[in-house]
Amino acid sequence: MRIKTGQVTMQLCTALFLLGISAVAPVKHSLEYFYTLSSEAPNFPEFVAVILVDEVQIIHYNRNMKSAEPKQDWVNKITEDIPAYWEKRTERLKLNQEMFKSIIETAKPCLNYTGGLYIVQGILSCDWDDESDEVNVFTQFGYDGEDFLSLDMKTQTWIPLHQQAVVVKELLDNNKPLLTYFKHYFTQECRHWLKKFLNYGKSSLMRKDLPSVSLLQKTPSSPLTCHATGFYPDRADLFWKKDEEELHEDVVKGEILPNHDGSFQMSVDLDLSGLKDEDWGRYSCVFHLAVGQEVSKRLDKRDIRTNWREKRSRDKGFPSAVVVGLLLLAIIALFLLWRRNIQTSESSPSSGEDPAVKKEISEKQTMLQTT
Incomplete structure (x- = not known):
């Protein structure tokens, strides 16, 4: 070897x-x-x-x-x-x-x-x-x-x-x-x-493209993912380091995957469960291209991209949205029912206009005239 x-x-x-x-x-x-x-x-x-x-x-x-x-x-x-x-x-x-x-x-x-x-x-x-x-x-x-x-x-x-x-x-x-x-x-x-x-x-x-590097996290209890995408060639490495020393524990490295444009992406996860707040600044995610070029991103809570806050807000608002929706449906249904009743009453003859009643009145009037 x-x-x-x-x-x-x-x-x-x-x-x-x-x-x-x-x-x-x-x-x-x-x-x-x-x-x-x-x-x-x-x-x-x-x-x-x-x-x-x-x-x-x-x-x-x-x-x-x-x-x-x-x-x-x-x-x-x-x-x-x-x-x-x-x-x-x-x-x-x-x-x-x-x-x-x-x-x-x-x-x-x-x-x-x-x-x-x-x-x-x-x-x-x-x-x-x-x-x-x-x-x-x-x-x-x-x-x-x-x-x-x-x-x-x-x-x-x-x-x-x-x-x-x-x-x-x-x-x-x-x-x-x-x-x-x-x-x-x-x-x-x-x-x-x-x-x-x-x-x-x-x-x-001879093409050499450096990636964009992002810090991603699904939930506060999830591992922190360092994601690099858009690099070329695929002879590259991505790793976490602490105080300038590469980490091997509490780290899970993913495979290099192709992008649709011919470039590549990869990610490496870091377990934050035992990390103290005062130690965050000591960690960095480093991307290294085979020709010696590097991109480094220091661990900063402000740079972490996540959707768990927005998702939680949507989840909290879900019941009220359902209630409002049901109320609107009920109002629409009542309005349609009221409108149908109005149309029915307008198209139907009134009680004085009933044909049977009109016939009875006509017969009585004829009897009176003949007597």
């Missing part, structure tokens, strides 16, 4: 800043090839290859595809310089697949393989320092989910990482063409292609 130097660089830059010395941290870029070879894995291609620049996937290929394909639009710019790039890249990946298979066939007797499922994974990468122009390389293989072999390019020997890999190491040390291939790749090709990809994708790969 490689040792990441990001935290060491951050501490060094901080120390120089405190001493009043200005410093520009060098930027390291990486080109990584991830390979997976499997046998009899259900619903999974026999061979998969993924290529990343600065941890951003740029090319994908698997055994079931006719050609490798770009995962970023800017990668297609390469065809302006190399029109047949995708054909050549696809052919190269097919050769990588055959190389993997030949290594496995050579190693099968040492692995006591008798058939069935197996998974072999490999990573080839180089890191380039844009200030010193130094390149560090890394090659490692895994077998069935466990570290298996790594390659030391300085001595050009294989390092066994598993007991079963000891015999395989001896076989691969004697494979001079394979060692020659790796040496040529790491000394010539890796730096060349990394610089090429960085040039094509600089508008995207």
Whole structure:
């Protein structure tokens, strides 16, 4: 496993800043090839290859595809310089697949393989320092989910990482063409292609966006959430610190999630249950981007965004709102009933106008006249 130097660089830059010395941290870029070879894995291609620049996937290929394909639009710019790039890249990946298979066939007797499922994974990468122009390389293989072999390019020997890999190491040390291939790749090709990809994708790969940082809390008893959104790239960290020292207890860190615009967001919760009022000013939430840029937000009650006060006010006002609403409905219903009665009485004949009564009066008048 490689040792990441990001935290060491951050501490060094901080120390120089405190001493009043200005410093520009060098930027390291990486080109990584991830390979997976499997046998009899259900619903999974026999061979998969993924290529990343600065941890951003740029090319994908698997055994079931006719050609490798770009995962970023800017990668297609390469065809302006190399029109047949995708054909050549696809052919190269097919050769990588055959190389993997030949290594496995050579190693099968040492692995006591008798058939069935197996998974072999490999990573080839180089890191380039844009200030010193130094390149560090890394090659490692895994077998069935466990570290298996790594390659030391300085001595050009294989390092066994598993007991079963000891015999395989001896076989691969004697494979001079394979060692020659790796040496040529790491000394010539890796730096060349990394610089090429960085040039094509600089508008995207070199993009550095700092986030907006907010303090959020659902209720006074809930954990306090520090939320950072809108940052790019996703090589970032978000943490709570007390008196300039990072906190690990009473802290729950969330995952980095994508936003719809291509930027990212993340959050980290802090348990406030044991926090005294006089200690609030000693806490800060810090966002750190991989290139060394930071955003810090000190813990202040006035900056906490919450809706629990408004919600409680709405809840308290709910019964009176219901009463007022019911009263209005009752008034409307009474008004409609009164109006209907009025309309009915106006359209109905009066008691003196009843036809039966009129007929009786008419008959009596006729009898009087005849007598």
